[in-house]
Amino acid sequence: MADVMLTLLKDLIRLPGLSGHERPAQERIQAAWEPLVDELSLSPIGSLHALKHGSGESPRPSVLVATHMDAIGMMVSVLDHGLLRVAEIGGLEPRVLPGQPVTVHGRRDLPGLLIQPPAHAIPPDDRKGPVAVKYLMVDVGLPPRQVERLVRPGDLVSFAQEPFEQGEDRLVGHSLDNRASVAALTACLVELQQRSHHWDLWAVATAQEEETLGGALTSAFALRPSVAVAVDVTWARAPGLPEHRTFPLGEGPTNAWGPNIHPGVHKALKEAAERVEVPLALEPLPAHSGTDAFALQIAGEGIPTGVLGIPLLNMHTPVEAVSIADIRRTGRLLAEFVAGLPADFLQTLTLD
Amino acid sequence: MPAPAARPTRAHLRLLQDLTEAIGVSGAEGPVRAIVRKQVEPHADTVKVDALGNLLVNRRGAGRVRLRVMVSAHMDEVGMMVVSVSSEGLLKFEAVGSIDDRQLLGKPVWVGADRLPGFIGAKPIHLMGEDETGQTVKVESMSIDIGSGSKTAAEAKVKPGDRATFATRFRRLGPSVMAKALDDRLGVATLIELVQNPPDGIELLAAFTVQEEVGLRGARAAAFSLDPQAALALDCTPANDLPSWDGEENIAYNTRLGNGPAIYAADGRSLAHPGLLEHFIHTAESQGLPFQIRQPGGGATDAGVIHVARSGIPSLSLSTPARYPHSAAGIASLSDWRDTARLAHAALSTLTERTLRRS
Numbered sequence: 001m002a003d004v005m006l007t008l009l010k011d012l013i014r015l016p017g018l019s020g021h022e023r024p025a026q027e028r029i030q031a032a033w034e035p036l037v038d039e040l041s042l043s044p045i046g047s048l049h050a051l052k053h054g055s056g057e058s059p060r061p062s063v064l065v066a067t068h069m070d071a072i073g074m075m076v077s078v079l080d081h082g083l084l085r086v087a088e089i090g091g092l093e094p095r096v097l098p099g100q101p102v103t104v105h106g107r108r109d110l111p112g113l114l115i116q117p118p119a120h121a122i123p124p125d126d127r128k129g130p131v132a133v134k135y136l137m138v139d140v141g142l143p144p145r146q147v148e149r150l151v152r153p154g155d156l157v158s159f160a161q162e163p164f165e166q167g168e169d170r171l172v173g174h175s176l177d178n179r180a181s182v183a184a185l186t187a188c189l190v191e192l193q194q195r196s197h198h199w200d201l202w203a204v205a206t207a208q209e210e211e212t213l214g215g216a217l218t219s220a221f222a223l224r225p226s227v228a229v230a231v232d233v234t235w236a237r238a239p240g241l242p243e244h245r246t247f248p249l250g251e252g253p254t255n256a257w258g259p260n261i262h263p264g265v266h267k268a269l270k271e272a273a274e275r276v277e278v279p280l281a282l283e284p285l286p287a288h289s290g291t292d293a294f295a296l297q298i299a300g301e302g303i304p305t306g307v308l309g310i311p312l313l314n315m316h317t318p319v320e321a322v323s324i325a326d327i328r329r330t331g332r333l334l335a336e337f338v339a340g341l342p343a344d345f346l347q348t349l350t351l352d
Numbered sequence: 353m354p355a356p357a358a359r360p361t362r363a364h365l366r367l368l369q370d371l372t373e374a375i376g377v378s379g380a381e382g383p384v385r386a387i388v389r390k391q392v393e394p395h396a397d398t399v400k401v402d403a404l405g406n407l408l409v410n411r412r413g414a415g416r417v418r419l420r421v422m423v424s425a426h427m428d429e430v431g432m433m434v435v436s437v438s439s440e441g442l443l444k445f446e447a448v449g450s451i452d453d454r455q456l457l458g459k460p461v462w463v464g465a466d467r468l469p470g471f472i473g474a475k476p477i478h479l480m481g482e483d484e485t486g487q488t489v490k491v492e493s494m495s496i497d498i499g500s501g502s503k504t505a506a507e508a509k510v511k512p513g514d515r516a517t518f519a520t521r522f523r524r525l526g527p528s529v530m531a532k533a534l535d536d537r538l539g540v541a542t543l544i545e546l547v548q549n550p551p552d553g554i555e556l557l558a559a560f561t562v563q564e565e566v567g568l569r570g571a572r573a574a575a576f577s578l579d580p581q582a583a584l585a586l587d588c589t590p591a592n593d594l595p596s597w598d599g600e601e602n603i604a605y606n607t608r609l610g611n612g613p614a615i616y617a618a619d620g621r622s623l624a625h626p627g628l629l630e631h632f633i634h635t636a637e638s639q640g641l642p643f644q645i646r647q648p649g650g651g652a653t654d655a656g657v658i659h660v661a662r663s664g665i666p667s668l669s670l671s672t673p674a675r676y677p678h679s680a681a682g683i684a685s686l687s688d689w690r691d692t693a694r695l696a697h698a699a700l701s702t703l704t705e706r707t708l709r710r711s
Contacts, residue, residue, distance in 0.1 A: 080595045081594075081595040083594060083595060091477050091478070092477070093458070093474060093475075093476070093477040093485065094485065095454065095457050095458075095474070095485065095488070095489060096457045096458025096459075096474045097458075098454060098455055098679065098680075099455050099459060099518070099676070099679045099680030099681055100458070100459075100680075101520075101523075101530075101681065110525075111523055111525055111530070112525070113530055113676070113681050113683060115594075115675070115676050115679075116452075116454060116455070116676075116679075117594045117597075118590070118592035118594060118604075120592070120596070120602070120604045121592070121594045121595065121596045121597060121602060122597050123597055123598070128488075129486055129487065129488050130454060130485065130486065130487070130488055131454070135597055137594065139675065139676075139683055140525060140526075141525030141526055141527070141528030141529075141530060141683050142525065142526045142527070142528070143527070143610070146526070161460065162521070164460065164469045164519075165469070166469055166470070166497075166498060166499025167499050167500075169499075170499040172460070172469070172471060172499075235476055235478070235479060238473055238475075238497075239438070239440065239442065239473075239495065240475055240493065241475060241476075241479055242479065245479060246479075250501070290478065313473065313497070314458060314471070314473060314474045314476065315476035315477075315478065316476055316477050316478070317458040317474045317476075318458065319458050319459070319460055319471040319474070321471070321497070321499070
């Protein structure tokens with residue numbers, strides 16, 4: 001049987017879909033989800049809503065699982081003698097940018113290269129250290145007149161690093177934040193084809209997480225789920241990073257804990273992981289979780305929310321790396337969580 | 353022999369792709385040498401590899417041989433060498449040749465003869481201290497991750513001393529190409545073409561040299577053994593022609609992309625032979641070929657050591673401009689490259705002993 005999850009993920013990390021312009025990713029996700037769900041729709045802001053009916057009596061409670069599909073990137077700010085200066089979309093690390101291949105989405109897609117100009121072309125104060133994004137440029141290798149015909153300010157610039165695999169379990173590429181989680185949710189939907197679940201499941205690929213969390217906020221308001229879970233990537237452990245804030249790649253997802261997270265949802269996720277023997281690390285997030293959960297929690301009259309994290313190396317670079325086993329585990333855990341929600345789960349979510 | 357084609361053929365692009373995607377870090381040029389050998393062997397009178405790894409080719413052009421001319425192009429590229437494997441299975445490395453530390457972070461690389469896919473790890477921006485993004489990360493604190501997870505697993509695949517390069521695929525961008533190692537695989541491709549289609553009236557002593565990027569080392573030995581009457585170094589020089597941040601005219605452009613091959617009057621290591629310089633300019637003008645004079649200044653080509661080999665060899669450098677050399681990817685103009693081949697071919701075909709006289 002074809003691996004729906006992995007095929008989808010490998011396709012997704014070759015596609016653009018920057019915050020606010022998620023359509024290329026959304027269309028591919030929609031194609032993968034169509035056979036797995038009962039209803040599909042798009043929100044006014046561009047989030048993809050997929051409903052998989054539960055088996056309980058109507059009206060049923062519902063759980064929303066949010067995975068953001070938007071990617072970080074850039075936008076053309078000005079044309080300068082045939083070269084393009086850019087502004088950031090999402091948080092970029094300027095030091096990884098020089099030498100990265102990109103696609104400029106002009107009147108047609110143009111391959112290009114993000115470059116650090118020679119020293120004399122940038123201000124004296126910026127010559128020695130890392131060069132700020134505003135002084136970097138994109139070179140599309142075309143004569144200035146042609147560039148002016150094909151590109152204008154506001155055009156999107158997406159990372160074009162080709163994905164690659166390292167061994168059996170590692171996938172490397174751009175936008176694995178957070179399409180790895182979209183893949184995990186897809187694995188959950190695949191597994192639920194064989195299992196019955198009492199609750200309705202809203203599988204949502206959210207828009208604009210990297211900029212405003214606008215997708216999650218509006219989807220949660222529109223769908224009013226009883227419970228929500230955001231799945232996003234978290235920091236994988238690497239030399240030079242604090243051990244207490246990072247999690248080893250390939251050793252399972254994380255279960256966040258903090259003000260954005262409802263203790264009852266946290267506990268239910270933990271118990272689901274135990275039932276299916278998925279290793280699940282505790283991830284303390286003392287304030288803003290940095291995920292869609294921040295918006296989900298306060299949508300409408302407030303929603304009990306949990307957060308799962310998939311460890312990822314080199315976050316917000318074009319060489320993000322993830323363990324495929326961690327994605328599968330997250331999918332399995334989500335399926336168990338959804339299928340295991342008892343009809344009266346909401347009544348257990350009371351706070352003292 | 354006919355002049356080289358003005359427009360790149362499919363075979364030209366294929367050759368550029370093969371050459372630029374090959375790994376040939378200084379001191380380990382083998383994969384490039386293998387490509388060159390295959391291309392030149394059917395056309396060469398003699399082919400040999402010397403003690404350093406230079407591939408030296410003799411090829412007599414049609415007609416009476418007036419001169420023995422060395423033409424060099426260096427096969428090596430800047431890159432990396434693995435120097436140790438950490439307990440976590442990460443590879444510590446050093447740069448081979450000059451690479452700005454700021455070009456390294458977050459780049460995919462190919463490691464070793466098996467071209468293992470790796471990347472130079474980068475800290476996530478979310479976990480940085482306030483002023484950390486303002487600091488350049490030094491190569492000493494970087495490492496290559498090949499996904500091994502442990503020292504034992506990594507050592508089964510890689511050993512200290514293995515070379516690595518940026519993992520950059522050749523790509524056409526309209527009238528330009530984007531690739532790693534354009535410096536100097538463009539020159540290597542030009543020289544291959546000269547061997548396959550030699551200029552009339554000279555004995556072409558083609559030197560595909562090694563270790564240019566670590567001190568012009570191969571060319572010195574090659575010039576000694578070839579003992580030419582004149583020499584031409586085919587290289588690739590930076591086009592630093594980007595617009596300035598303040599809108600002021602950029603007057604330190606070195607060369608400009610699309611303005612034709614760059615003839616050197618002087619660089620950091622050599623002064624052009626006046627007769628050769630005049631001859632190349634005159635040839636370009638009379639043939640209607642575009643050219644530019646590279647702005648005199650620093651930098652060096654194989655001519656830096658060739659002109660002082662033996663008792664002195666009249667030498668000139670000719671480069672195809674490329675933006676962003678010594679980084680993950682450069683951009684060059686295909687017409688500049690074709691015109692480099694055309695100018696070299698035309699000028700060599702009409703070179704005489706008189707050109708070389710010092711009056």
